[in-house]
Every structure is written in C-alpha cells, then in structure tokens.
Amino acid sequence: MGRAAVVVAMAGCGLAVLATASCAMPPAPPMSPRALPTAAPVPTSAPSLKPSPSPSPPSPSAQPSSPSASPTPSSGQPSDSGPAAPVGDGVVTAADQPLLAAARQETGAAVPDDDAVIVINRGPSGTGELAWMPDERNYCLAVVREARARTSCKPLPTSWARIGVRLVTTGGTTAARTVFFAVVDGGHGPYGYLAAGAAAPGPGMGPVHDATAAFASGRTLSLLTYERTVGVSTPGDQYICSADNAICFPALDAYAG
Template identity: 85%
Template sequence: MPDDDAVIVINRGPEGTGELAWMPDDRSYCLAVIREARAETSCKPLPNSWARIGIRLVTTGRTVSARTVFFAVVDGGHGPYAYAGTAAAGPGPDMGPVHDATAAFASGRTLSLLTYERPVGGRTPGDQYICSADNAICFPALDAYAG
C-alpha cells in the first residue's frame, strides 16, 4: 500500500467494505476491493490501446455473495457517472450505485476511476450503459474489456 495521500478512495461503504485505488503513474493501477473485512488487491498496467473512445479499461474485480465488483478507468474527469438506459424506471433494484473518483497527475492528465456492483449474470432492462453527467462518455455496464 502506498502512503495515504496517494490512495484514491472510490467508495467507503459500511464497516469492512469499500474500494480504493492508487496509480503509481498514468500507465498502471492498483485496485483493492474490501468485503467482509478482507481485501483483494491487484496491480496491473493499463492497456496500450483504448477499448472505446475515452474508456481505458473495464474489468471485473472480486466476486462475493453472488455479486461482482466492476472497475473502470475513463479518460478525463467527466463525473459523476450513473446508469443510463431505455427504461424510465432506471437500473434494476439489485444494481449497486456507480461510485467514481478522479486521479489527477502532474502532467495535467485526469482519469476517472469507477466501481459498481452487479449480481453475477444479472441483466436488467434500463441499465445497459454507464454515462458521465455530461454524456460525453458512455459505455456498456456489463462489458469487460482491456483494450
């Protein structure tokens, strides 16, 4: 774990849950998913190519109690992010909220770091995409890709 000032808290849930990340540079990331007071940490390089315009990475993290934590890295600071879709009712009741935080680098580059939980194998009308507040960036919520 790096110093506290280098850690980006994406979500602080009830005691023993949350997601935090740190980026040693703008080319690699580390993600810690904490559930039931246990942390699973992974550090990896970001892909060299963009998976979609503005989307650097969407990957699945830890699966606990039939729920999977997704992690996304998005170019620029366009938050907040939320579900968007065709159903007026919005995302299904079992969908966790989208949490986001922004990492800023000395070069001026910013990356948005997002986490959200989904039931394993769950698909619900109305939650096909996650979009930024200005709708400049949207991506499929259930796709995982690394470029």
C-alpha cells in the same frame, strides 16, 4: 716649353705607344677630403629582436560580469507523472483507516502513503474500494469486504475499444456479487446509469461510485466501481454515462482485463 715643342713631344709619345705600348697616362690627382663619402653612423648596440610581452589579462574582478544563463529545459524527456493524487471526495479521511488497514494487511500488497490512495467507495460495515496509480500506465485496485481486501495490480491496456474509456474489467467476485472497475479519461463525473432516460440502476445492479485521480502532468482519470449480482441479466441498464453525456460505455461489457 713652346707650343711647337709640346706638339713634338706628344707626337713622339704617340709614336712610342705605337712602338712599345709603354707610354702610360699620368695618375689622377687625389680627391679632396670634402668629396669623400661620409659613412653612416653605426649604432653602438643593435635593437632587441625579442617580442614585447603581451599585456596581462585583467583580473576576474575587473572583467565585466555576464548575466547568468537560465537553465534550458530538456526537451523530449518524459515527465514524472506519478503517483496519482486523489481529488475531492477521493482524499483519505480518518474514517477510511479501516479500509487502508485491511488493504495493508493483505500479504504482498504494497499500499502507498495515504496521500497517494484514492477512495472510490465508502460502503457500510467497513466495505469499499480503494485504488492507487504509480503512474499513468498502471493501477492497483483493492476491494474490501468484511475487513478483508482483495488487491490486484495491472497495467492499463495500450489500446481500447471506445474513445475515452481506458478500461472496463472485473475487480473480483465477493458474496455472489461481481465488482466492476472502469478507468475513464478526464473528469466528467459524476457517472450514472442511462436506461431509457432514467438514472436508477436496474435490478441486481449497485450504484456507480467514482473518484478522480490527478497526475503531475495535468492529466486526470476517473476511476469507477459498481456491482451486479452474479448471473442476473438486466438489459435495461446496459450503459453508464458521464454527467455531461460526453462518455458512455456498456456497464456489463468487460472487454479488457
């Protein structure tokens, strides 16, 4: 077909499109196999979605050993301070057994073992004074005369009139004589009378005997006994003092008990 014929044919087709809209474009040629997109390979099995197991902890033998923790002491807890133990000459000896036997024979007297009894005075003919303290707040005093004992157990006062002096009281009256008992802080013994610089007691006054009670807390108390004749006034021997004069108190001033 010549060029003029092609032009005439295309013009005729254009007129036909305008007239009937039935003149369609020829289909596109098929694509070459090389131009087709290549599909991605499909895995034969999907990956597992289960989490991998966590490693097992090492056995106790494989774990590093930690140093054992030292026990922590409980703070603010009260310590077991009793019973008091005798010190020095206050320790019970074989010769003191008659005094302990007399105290233990008294009805209702709960005398502890010998290592918790404090011997304050070893007098002649089986006389003397014993004491024991279950703790720092309570005491028992046994006054032995003629193989018979008079025992009294009381708490120490919570307050006192003189520094260092916990108690001055009467331990009983026997054979027209009054036995005084004093409890003093610290171990400042020996104790004796102070009368115008003299160490001797006045008329009607017996010597001062003392012993030391020691507690597990480290605290010590001095336990004193001395006598006076009932009804006898001796103004020259009104004070008892420690050997270093650190503590003094009126001998006849029973202000507690």
